[in-house]
Amino acid sequence: xxxxxxxxxxxxxxxxxxxxxxxxxxxxxxxxxxxxxxxxxxxxxxxxxxxxxxxxxxxxxxxxxxxxxxxxxxxxxxxxxxxxxxxxxxxxxxxxxxxxxxxxxxxxxxxxxxxxxxxxxxxxxxxxxxxxxxxxxxxxxxxxxxxxxxxxxxxxxxxxxxxxxxxxxxxxxxxxxxx
Amino acid sequence: xxxxxxxxxxxxxxxxxxxxxxxxxxxxxxxxxxxxxxxxxxxxxxxxxxxxxxxxxxxxxxxxxxxxxxxxxxxxxxxxxxxxxxxxxxxxxxxxxxxxxxxxxxxxxxxxxxxxxxxxxxxxxxxxxxxxxxxxxxxxxxxxxxxxxxxxxxxxxxxxxxxxxxxxxxxxxxxxxxxxxxxxxxxxxxxxxxxxxxxxxxxxxxxxxxxxxxxxxxxxxxxxxxxxxxxxxxxxxxxxxxxxxxxxxxxxxxxxxxxxxxxxxxxxxxxxxxxxxxxxxxxxxxxxxxxxxxxxxxxx
Numbered sequence: 001x002x003x004x005x006x007x008x009x010x011x012x013x014x015x016x017x018x019x020x021x022x023x024x025x026x027x028x029x030x031x032x033x034x035x036x037x038x039x040x041x042x043x044x045x046x047x048x049x050x051x052x053x054x055x056x057x058x059x060x061x062x063x064x065x066x067x068x069x070x071x072x073x074x075x076x077x078x079x080x081x082x083x084x085x086x087x088x089x090x091x092x093x094x095x096x097x098x099x100x101x102x103x104x105x106x107x108x109x110x111x112x113x114x115x116x117x118x119x120x121x122x123x124x125x126x127x128x129x130x131x132x133x134x135x136x137x138x139x140x141x142x143x144x145x146x147x148x149x150x151x152x153x154x155x156x157x158x159x160x161x162x163x164x165x166x167x168x169x170x171x172x173x174x175x176x177x178x179x
Numbered sequence: 180x181x182x183x184x185x186x187x188x189x190x191x192x193x194x195x196x197x198x199x200x201x202x203x204x205x206x207x208x209x210x211x212x213x214x215x216x217x218x219x220x221x222x223x224x225x226x227x228x229x230x231x232x233x234x235x236x237x238x239x240x241x242x243x244x245x246x247x248x249x250x251x252x253x254x255x256x257x258x259x260x261x262x263x264x265x266x267x268x269x270x271x272x273x274x275x276x277x278x279x280x281x282x283x284x285x286x287x288x289x290x291x292x293x294x295x296x297x298x299x300x301x302x303x304x305x306x307x308x309x310x311x312x313x314x315x316x317x318x319x320x321x322x323x324x325x326x327x328x329x330x331x332x333x334x335x336x337x338x339x340x341x342x343x344x345x346x347x348x349x350x351x352x353x354x355x356x357x358x359x360x361x362x363x364x365x366x367x368x369x370x371x372x373x374x375x376x377x378x379x380x381x382x383x384x385x386x387x388x389x390x391x392x393x394x395x396x397x398x399x400x401x402x403x404x405x406x407x408x409x410x411x412x413x414x415x416x417x418x419x420x421x422x423x424x425x426x427x428x429x430x431x432x433x434x435x436x437x438x439x440x441x442x443x444x445x446x447x448x449x450x451x452x453x454x455x456x457x458x459x460x461x462x463x464x465x466x467x468x469x470x471x472x473x474x475x476x477x478x479x
Contacts, residue, residue: 001332002326002426005338009322010318010322011315011318012314012315012317012318015312015314015315015318016314018314020313020314020446021313021444021445022449022451022452022455025451026455027449027453028454029452029455029456029458030455030456030459032456033456033459033460034460036460037463037467038463039298039369039466040464040467051272051273052272052273052274053272053274053468053471053472053474053475054271054272054273054274055208055271055272055472055475056269056270056271056272056275057272065242069475072475073475082474083473083474083476084474084475085476086475088308096250116318118240128476132207134271134272135269136371144426147200152221
C-alpha cells in the first residue's frame with residue numbers, strides 16, 4: 001500500500017506534547033474530584049459542622065452530643081487550639097470517677113472538687129482508654145473487657161496482694177471469682 | 180513483589196488479631212498499631228499516585244515502568260487490607276464512609292483495568308494487524324482519506340463526478356445483480372456493462388467520502404458490504420482501473436481496522452476516567468481524614 005509523502009506529514013510528530021484520550025478527561029475530572037474534596041473541607045470549616053468527621057455513631061447515652069463535638073473534644077491548653085482530644089474534664093462534668101485503687105500507678109487523673117466534699121479528690125484519668133466511644137449506639141461503655149483489668153491485676157499473689165471478691169456478680173466474661 | 184505484599188498482608192493481619200485480643204475492644208484506628216496501618220495505607224496511596232506523575236514525566240528514570248505498575252497494583256491491594264485493619268472494617272462516620280466508598284470504587288475499577296489490560300491487547304493483535312500508536316490514530320485516518328482522494332485523482336483525473344443522477348442506486352443495483360443467484364436454467368449470469376471512469380468518481384462521492392468522513396451509517400463500514408460494492412465497481416470499470424480499485428479496497432480495510440482499534444482503545448482506557456479522578460479525590464480526603472483524626476484525639 002502506498003503511503004503519504006513526505007514522511008513528516010505521515011505522522012503527528014508533536015503528539016507527545018498534546019493530551020489525548022483518556023488524559024483529556026481524567027485531567028479535568030481529577031480537578032473536579034479534588035475541588036469537591038476541598039469544597040467539603042471549606043463547608044465544614046466555615047459552617048462549624050464537624051459531624052462529618054465523626055469516626056462512628058455515639059452510644060445512646062451520649063447521643064445528645066452527636067452534633068456538638070466540643071462537648072467532649074476540648075482544646076488542650078498545653079498545645080495549640082487546633083488539637084481537640086477527648087478530655088477527662090469533659091467526662092468528669094457528668095461522671096464521678098474516683099481512683100479505682102489508692103495504689104494504682106496507671107490512669108491517675110487530676111484532683112477535683114466533688115459535690116458535698118471540701119477537699120479535692122484525685123480522679124481516675126485517661127477515661128477513653130477503657131471506655132471507647134464512637135462504636136455504635138448499642139455499645140455499653142461500662143462493659144469494659146476483662147482483658148483490660150488483667151493488664152494490671154494479673155498475678156496478684158506474687159505482688160503480696162490479696163484479692164477480695166466483690167459482693168456483686170462476677171465480672172462479665174468470667175465464670176465466677178476473679179480474673 | 181507479590182511475595183513481599185503477601186508477607187506484609189499476613190503479618191499485618193496477625194498483628195491486628197493479636198492487638199485486638201490484647202485490648203479486648205479490638206484494634207482501633209487511633210491506637211499505635213491502628214495509626215501504623217492507616218499511615219501505611221496513606222503512604223501506599225501516595226506511592227500509587229506517584230505512578231500518575233511518573234507517566235506525565237516519562238524521562239524520569241526511577242525504576243522500570245513494569246515494576247512501577249506491578250507495585251501500583253499489588254501495593255494498592257495491600258492498602259485496602261491496611262485500611263480495613265485500620266478501621267476495624269467499620270464504616271464509621273460520613274467522611275470515613277465516603278472514604279470506604281471511594282476506596283472500593285477505585286479498587287474495583289483498577290481491577291477491571293488490570294483485566295482489560297490482559298484481554299484487549301491480545302484482541303488487538305489479532306483484530307488489528309496494522310495497529311498504530313493510539314495518539315497517531317487521527318493522523319493516520321486523515322492520511323487514508325488523502326490517499327483515497329489521491330488514488331481517485333490518479334485514476335480518473337478528478338475526484339468530482341461530472342455527471343448528474345443517482346449513480347448510487349446504479350451501483351447498488353449492479354452490486355445486487357453481480358451477486359444475485361443465477362436464475363433457473365441459467366449457468367452464467369450476464370456480466371454488467373463496464374461504464375466510464377465516472378463510475379469510480381461516483382463511487383468516491385457516494386461511498387468513499389462518507390466513509391472517510393466518519394459517517395456512522397456509511398455502507399463501507401461493513402466489510403461484507405464493502406467487498407460487495409468493490410466487486411460491483413470492478414464490473415463497471417475498465418481493467419486498467421482495477422489496481423486503483425484494489426488500493427482503495429485496501430485503504431478501506433485499513434480504515435476499518437484503525438476504527439476497530441480506536442473502539443478497543445476507548446474500552447481499554449475508559450476505566451481510567453473513573454479510576455484516576457476518584458483516586459485523587461480519595462487521596463485528598465484521606466489526607467483530610469488523617470488531619471481530622473489526629474485533631475480529634477487519634478480515636479478515629
